[in-house]
Amino acid sequence: MKTQPNDMTGKYLGNASNYFPIGTKYYEITGISPTSAIAVEIDKQEWVKAVYVNRAPFHVMNVFSIPKLCIGLIVIIVIVIIIKWRQSKKNN
Incomplete structure (x- = not known):
């Protein structure tokens, strides 16, 4: 058809x-x-x-089609970067 x-x-x-x-x-x-x-x-x-x-089957690109999940992952990554940056600043 x-x-x-x-x-x-x-x-x-x-x-x-x-x-x-x-x-x-x-x-x-x-x-x-x-x-x-x-x-x-x-x-x-x-x-x-x-x-x-x-x-x-699941494809990794499926994750990027969920806006809330993408935003959550970005927020988590930014928080981890800030924590690591602050820790390295305290050690210096």
Whole structure:
């Protein structure tokens, strides 16, 4: 089934398909949960609907798609840097 989604974000990462080549672009289809199906660009301005069959394995880039987690990690890193900097300043 070929379809052109009304609204596509292109924000999906990885390549969990054994069928489509690496670098294939995935898009969200308006009105359909991306956990059910996504659009896959097979040619310029041509998409197919890919239906969820198996859960994709975890990819480290998934962590960066969660804003609160990213902010939390940055805050923790900054705190650790400040603590280390203060400790080294006291030792001098």
